Amino acid sequence: MTETKPANPLSLTPATDKKNDAAHILFPFYVVSGALMAWWLISAANIFPAYALPSPGSVWKSFLEEIHSGRLLNDLIASLWRVAIGFLLSVVLGIPAGLWLGQHLRARRAVVPMLNFFRFLSPLAWIPFAILWFHIGDKPAVFLIFMASFFPLTLATMAAVANIPSIYFRVASDYHYQGIELLTKVTFPAVLPQVITALRVSYGIAWVVIVAAEMVGCQDGLGYGIWEARNGLRLDAAVCYMIVIGLMGMGIDRLLAQLSKLPNVRWGYER
Amino acid sequence: MYAGVMKDKIKTSQLILDHIHHHYGSVAVLHDLNLEVEPGEVVVLVGPSGCGKTTILNLLSGYLKPSAGSVIREGVIRTVYQQDGLYPWLTVSENILLGLRFIKDPALIKKEMEELIGLIHLEGFEQHYPHQLSGGMRQRVELARVLAGDSDILLMDEPFSALDYQTRLRMRRELIRLLEKRPRTVVFVTHDIEEAAQLADRILVLSNRPATVRKELRVHALRPRGLTDHAVIEAMKEILVELGL
Numbered sequence: 001m002t003e004t005k006p007a008n009p010l011s012l013t014p015a016t017d018k019k020n021d022a023a024h025i026l027f028p029f030y031v032v033s034g035a036l037m038a039w040w041l042i043s044a045a046n047i048f049p050a051y052a053l054p055s056p057g058s059v060w061k062s063f064l065e066e067i068h069s070g071r072l073l074n075d076l077i078a079s080l081w082r083v084a085i086g087f088l089l090s091v092v093l094g095i096p097a098g099l100w101l102g103q104h105l106r107a108r109r110a111v112v113p114m115l116n117f118f119r120f121l122s123p124l125a126w127i128p129f130a131i132l133w134f135h136i137g138d139k140p141a142v143f144l145i146f147m148a149s150f151f152p153l154t155l156a157t158m159a160a161v162a163n164i165p166s167i168y169f170r171v172a173s174d175y176h177y178q179g180i181e182l183l184t185k186v187t188f189p190a191v192l193p194q195v196i197t198a199l200r201v202s203y204g205i206a207w208v209v210i211v212a213a214e215m216v217g218c219q220d221g222l223g224y225g226i227w228e229a230r231n232g233l234r235l236d237a238a239v240c241y242m243i244v245i246g247l248m249g250m251g252i253d254r255l256l257a258q259l260s261k262l263p264n265v266r267w268g269y270e271r
Numbered sequence: 272m273y274a275g276v277m278k279d280k281i282k283t284s285q286l287i288l289d290h291i292h293h294h295y296g297s298v299a300v301l302h303d304l305n306l307e308v309e310p311g312e313v314v315v316l317v318g319p320s321g322c323g324k325t326t327i328l329n330l331l332s333g334y335l336k337p338s339a340g341s342v343i344r345e346g347v348i349r350t351v352y353q354q355d356g357l358y359p360w361l362t363v364s365e366n367i368l369l370g371l372r373f374i375k376d377p378a379l380i381k382k383e384m385e386e387l388i389g390l391i392h393l394e395g396f397e398q399h400y401p402h403q404l405s406g407g408m409r410q411r412v413e414l415a416r417v418l419a420g421d422s423d424i425l426l427m428d429e430p431f432s433a434l435d436y437q438t439r440l441r442m443r444r445e446l447i448r449l450l451e452k453r454p455r456t457v458v459f460v461t462h463d464i465e466e467a468a469q470l471a472d473r474i475l476v477l478s479n480r481p482a483t484v485r486k487e488l489r490v491h492a493l494r495p496r497g498l499t500d501h502a503v504i505e506a507m508k509e510i511l512v513e514l515g516l
Contacts, residue, residue: 165355167352167355167356168358170334170350170352170356171350171352171356171358171369173334174332174348174349174350175369175370175372186358189358189360189361190358190360192360263400264360264361264400265360266400266402267359267360267400267401267402268359270402
């Protein structure tokens, strides 16, 4: 029997590569340039007063100022640290909880309504409790980030486990996989692609929440930076912080997206 | 558990269904079914769809317990499923390793792996993932996995039915060739009477639900058998008559 080796589906042909380069780099570049141009035109036309709509130039100036003073870097590190801790807590607690719930129908039925209830509760609603329980410093912000990302991550992992095709477990029992080995060698790899997607989504929520979380009880951080700029009517600095938040969010999402390129999860995205 | 050498002879295999009755709720699926499979025999079950063929395999594998009657099984049993039985997160060789996971000696594992990959003609595809293979190649990997190591009995649940016709024909020859190299006791479920006539030592035609054996047919011709061989055509005729087609 002869069969030709299939073209590697993970790579694209050179022609498509070139086309994709244009689509991936040039087109977004045009759109961003267009938006900047529109911004510049509107601020140059003085439709809004300068304090209400800072010009690109003034934002750039305040960006340089914030960098020179070291404040921006300090705030960035503070925010990254809080999101990392809050998000990591969600991952460490949420993924095992989701794996367990996915396998236990009765527990799932018991707990899902409550998990859904909390999922639909805006994390911002917890702000007063966060302050009362954790006072000031990193803790309230970490708590809010945890509350924002734990529920969606747990629910997504649970749903993925509950939907694993039963044939995988049939095969597992044919080859005598049980207990912890079944969990690590069958259940977890079977849901990994969906867990990676859930990580990206819940990280996105965590990063969005940082701005609000740092408006209370913090003395630094990107969210605090925006709050402080508002208090000083320095919207140029606020916009500068907004841009950094957006770019960092995208950057870390790109990093998480790299996980979906692992060879043993590609099946989850290509079928 | 593992004898230490490639299994080219059947050592222990016993498979008996003794006066089996089975029902799902109030629906009776099997009625007084008796089946004894000889070591090394290829038994093919054909019957109308929904008659309980897969239930019989599930009883044989131990996945289901019969409502009444007893099942005697001895030997390591492996199942080939219709499709998607391979783990998509494992490569071809990692999937086959599942079948070798009770062998401790790394040198022996390596030797077995090379032999199995050679046997299914997939040299060069060891590191590919199932989604990068064609349907026929995937089923060949499944065959290698169930033939690996110390298996005695293969239960095959319409293993080729998801493949296109030509690939199906090719896979039948492939199975015959593999079983010649590594004889196993086989219980094969299919709705394809051609497949039954080409593969079987013994064909059991099942009745409608609740299923019982309607006709037992022995095919003595040597394998591989061509589609137009006299024995194959005769067997097909008899099955068609029994199925009322």
